[in-house]
Amino acid sequence: MLGVGAYRTRNRPARNELLPLPIGEMSWALTDHQGRSVRPKDWAGRPVMVFFGFTWCPDVCPTTLSDISLWLEDLGADANRLIVALISVDPERDTPVVLADYVSNFDPRIIGLTGPAEEVAQAAADFRVTYRRVDKDGGDYTMDHTAGVFLFHPDGRFVSIIDFHEDRRFAVPKIRRTLS
Amino acid sequence: MNHFLLAAALILSASAAMACETVTIGDLTVEHAWSKATIGAGRPGVFYVEITNTGSTDNALVGIATPAAGMPMLHETVVQDGIASMPHAMSIPVPAGQSVQLSPGGYHGMLMGLTNALKEGDSFPVTLSFEKAGEVTVNVDVLSLRAEGPDCADAGQ
């Protein structure tokens, strides 16, 4: 793991500032919806698709996960090696158990990831994702967050983002390009 | 005419249910009202609908009310610099001769303070208030969390 430590600094130099790091250079440690620990190195050699969201989100998140489920059905067994992960930006409410309940509504290949606030912040920094808590009346809150779907090649290289309002028909060909 | 086919067609149209009902008030047609199931009552629900203004006067949806939620509100999902947020929409324009959709990723009713969890197959009423046409109540079908919209024979999508 030599070299990884160098990327732990939040205010890292402006190297490709807006692009997500290659998976192998990321340094978060999260827990999946079944309680297993997941680190970037566990994804080595696999194509990766990641979306940031939270389970209290009524519109953007279920819409994106419905779309992702349709894409996965379209891709069929070709997508079986694809890592597909929802990373929660609301770890305070999204425990592994809550995430398990939530992802069970979508394609079974989608995993949920959560963890301590610092690790979620580290993941967001590694993916160049923004999120912020927005307080509502009565103590309730919601989260603003980057809504794109990130695609990575099996060698860990960032490939592209499927934007939230992008024509969804282009998504499947984009994903296909990451699979080989 | 094959009676089996006829019976099957009747059952199908019955199961398409209330999301496919059309309600009119003045020049406005309100249809395809649907919602998504929620996990528990703690999370907000969502409300989608399609409104068509066949008249020559601009109108606007200015509020919603429902016994299903303590704090229903109009929202608009906005994506700016790739970041999604859901600001409160004071009013949703329904211009003369146009259709407006409250649909995933855009305008939606946000149902905060749910009385009960919304379960797939349930339905509940929502009263829409318009700037110029008064109020109208529609029945909302609860579809699955994965649903992308109701399956109506005449639905655009």
Ligand SMILES: [Cu+2]
């Ligand atoms: Cu909302």
